[in-house]
Amino acid sequence: MRIEIYSIPLDKIKTMAKKAITVRISNEADSMLKKSAQLKETSQANIIEQAIRSYTKKEKININ
Numbered sequence: 001m002r003i004e005i006y007s008i009p010l011d012k013i014k015t016m017a018k019k020a021i022t023v024r025i026s027n028e029a030d031s032m033l034k035k036s037a038q039l040k041e042t043s044q045a046n047i048i049e050q051a052i053r054s055y056t057k058k059e060k061i062n063i064n
Contacts, residue, residue: 018045 025033037044056063 033044033047036047040047055061
């Protein structure tokens, strides 16, 4: 799993409206998520948000 920091500042992501969801991930992905959040000193939710934003930017997916 490769995580890139998206161009939105973390403080802006933290203030966006949030929706609670449930996902199932592998033990390996869970370990990577926890380690990434720890290293970046942020929440697991912010790491997932950044990963989704990076992926959709790379794949040129536009929600508008």
